[in-house]
Amino acid sequence: MLLSFDTATSLVTAALHDGQDVVDERLSERPMKHGEHLAPLIEALLTDNGLVRQDLTAIAVGVGPGPFTGLRVGLVTARTLAHVLEIPVYGVCTLDVVAIEAIDTGAVTGDFLVATDARRKEVYLAAYDDRGRRTDGPVVARPADLASDLPVAGEGALLYPEHFPRGVAPTRPSAGWLARVVAEERAELLDPEPLYLRRPDAVVSGPRKPVLPPA
Amino acid sequence: MSDEPLVLGIETSCDETGVGIVRGHTLLADAVASSVEEHARFGGVVPEVASRAHLEAMVPTIERACETAGVSLRDIDAIAVTSGPGLAGALLVGVASAKALSIGLGKPLYGVNHLAAHVAVDQLEHGPLPEPCLAMLVSGGHSSLLKVEDVTVGVDPLGSTIDDAAGEAFDKVARLLGLPFPGGPHIDRAAASGNSVAIDFPRGLTARKDLERHRFDFSFSGLKTAVARWVEAQQRDGITIDVADVAASFQEAVCDVLTRKALDAAQFHGIEDILIGGGVAANSRLRAMATERAEARGIRVRVPRPGLCTDNGAMVAALGAELVKRGRAPSALDLPADSSQPITTVVA
Numbered sequence A: 001m002l003l004s005f006d007t008a009t010s011l012v013t014a015a016l017h018d019g020q021d022v023v024d025e026r027l028s029e030r031p032m033k034h035g036e037h038l039a040p041l042i043e044a045l046l047t048d049n050g051l052v053r054q055d056l057t058a059i060a061v062g063v064g065p066g067p068f069t070g071l072r073v074g075l076v077t078a079r080t081l082a083h084v085l086e087i088p089v090y091g092v093c094t095l096d097v098v099a100i101e102a103i104d105t106g107a108v109t110g111d112f113l114v115a116t117d118a119r120r121k122e123v124y125l126a127a128y129d130d131r132g133r134r135t136d137g138p139v140v141a142r143p144a145d146l147a148s149d150l151p152v153a154g155e156g157a158l159l160y161p162e163h164f165p166r167g168v169a170p171t172r173p174s175a176g177w178l179a180r181v182v183a184e185e186r187a188e189l190l191d192p193e194p195l196y197l198r199r200p201d202a203v204v205s206g207p208r209k210p211v212l213p214p215a
Numbered sequence B: 001m002s003d004e005p006l007v008l009g010i011e012t013s014c015d016e017t018g019v020g021i022v023r024g025h026t027l028l029a030d031a032v033a034s035s036v037e038e039h040a041r042f043g044g045v046v047p048e049v050a051s052r053a054h055l056e057a058m059v060p061t062i063e064r065a066c067e068t069a070g071v072s073l074r075d076i077d078a079i080a081v082t083s084g085p086g087l088a089g090a091l092l093v094g095v096a097s098a099k100a101l102s103i104g105l106g107k108p109l110y111g112v113n114h115l116a117a118h119v120a121v122d123q124l125e126h127g128p129l130p131e132p133c134l135a136m137l138v139s140g141g142h143s144s145l146l147k148v149e150d151v152t153v154g155v156d157p158l159g160s161t162i163d164d165a166a167g168e169a170f171d172k173v174a175r176l177l178g179l180p181f182p183g184g185p186h187i188d189r190a191a192a193s194g195n196s197v198a199i200d201f202p203r204g205l206t207a208r209k210d211l212e213r214h215r216f217d218f219s220f221s222g223l224k225t226a227v228a229r230w231v232e233a234q235q236r237d238g239i240t241i242d243v244a245d246v247a248a249s250f251q252e253a254v255c256d257v258l259t260r261k262a263l264d265a266a267q268f269h270g271i272e273d274i275l276i277g278g279g280v281a282a283n284s285r286l287r288a289m290a291t292e293r294a295e296a297r298g299i300r301v302r303v304p305r306p307g308l309c310t311d312n313g314a315m316v317a318a319l320g321a322e323l324v325k326r327g328r329a330p331s332a333l334d335l336p337a338d339s340s341q342p343i344t345t346v347v348a
């Protein structure tokens, strides 16, 4: 049984895949509560499907890009759980998961983009061909600098319709599709390393500044 | 084989990724990965840098702790983790990892208070805590006086800093003197060859008028400014600064206030045991002064060895083991990381 989850957007999505197809999928209710919602969702998926932790054979996790704090909750959970259960963990670029769903559900037929919310008035964006293969990105930038008339899946089109007028489904990553992507190896399988794309905000301290208030 | 609980503790409230393993009061492993070097060039802890380092260090540190302890994760009876207070993003990495361990092992999870863990750690060195005891926790993030009746139930805050934490003052003064971050150990070393009465730096909140409202509170920002003024005045007059004397005199002022207030609080509440914890408790002058002054008043002082005073996983495991032994209820899986978890909440 493959357990999959993604915490690279404001909500947590988690699913189980039995090797044939997705058997259950859950979505957290409140945004920005990754730390609180992920573990109970995993526990509920197991319990409600009559499974025990030893039934899990692999873990799939979205590696972003996405807001860092939530992203790390998913990755540290995946790494720790895989370590303690001694099972493999596969990372997938979160935008790839959105792309494969868009292709397989017929929402797009030719070249297209996936854009998600990077906050600070920016988006994470990648480009895909008509078979869902990533041809460029992911990058983080201002929507105006990436404006396109191509179809755009992901929340980016909802947030910035002036720059991405052709919004298509899906608007957020699904753990069910993440599981399918891994089970069928539809995208590049990565180590569970976060795709931050941004450096930490920090200023190297210069020479000592006087601590005295101006006289 | 002992029937004492085998507990794994995780601590990620600041820049150290700590994983400790204890069996009852026996320390089996205390693995720590620190990102302090990465912060040194920023002159202080950068939360995002710390959080990234926690993610990378988490599983390797768990592995190292198990190896050192000679136990398998499957043998662990319970998981404890610092749920607060601390840096929100940093706490979250530890809490999420602890939940994954709890699910993966099918064992209970305890989200515990960082400050209570600083108190509980002394059990690993000196056995069961005296009840009640007066705990003085001093570090870069906190400076508090606490009355502890039962560390697994609750802790009574008596006083705390009204501005900078004691450790913060050490860092800032070290920076003024051109000493590296973190400042504590460097000031301690520099002070060893200095004259502690060379400069009469102020003792915050010790004047009669302050004692009414702030009898058991601390203030270190005035002291920090006084050191800065003194250093700048010397520089203006072209006098070379005697770093050792400044360090020794500053350190003396901090330790004097801390010790005085701790003893006063203990006597006021009729408590005969003082426990000192937190990174500043590693300071050699504080340890010596507190022990000497307490002895004169018939009060006992316990200070864990320096390695257990700074943030570590063993302290979290120690508190976890005590919670298990006393049959306290574990936390739920939706346990939040609470950056401002109050000291009165021992288990979240």
Ligand SMILES: [Zn+2]
Pocket: B114, B118, B139, B141, B278, B279, B310, B311
């Ligand atoms: Zn601490």
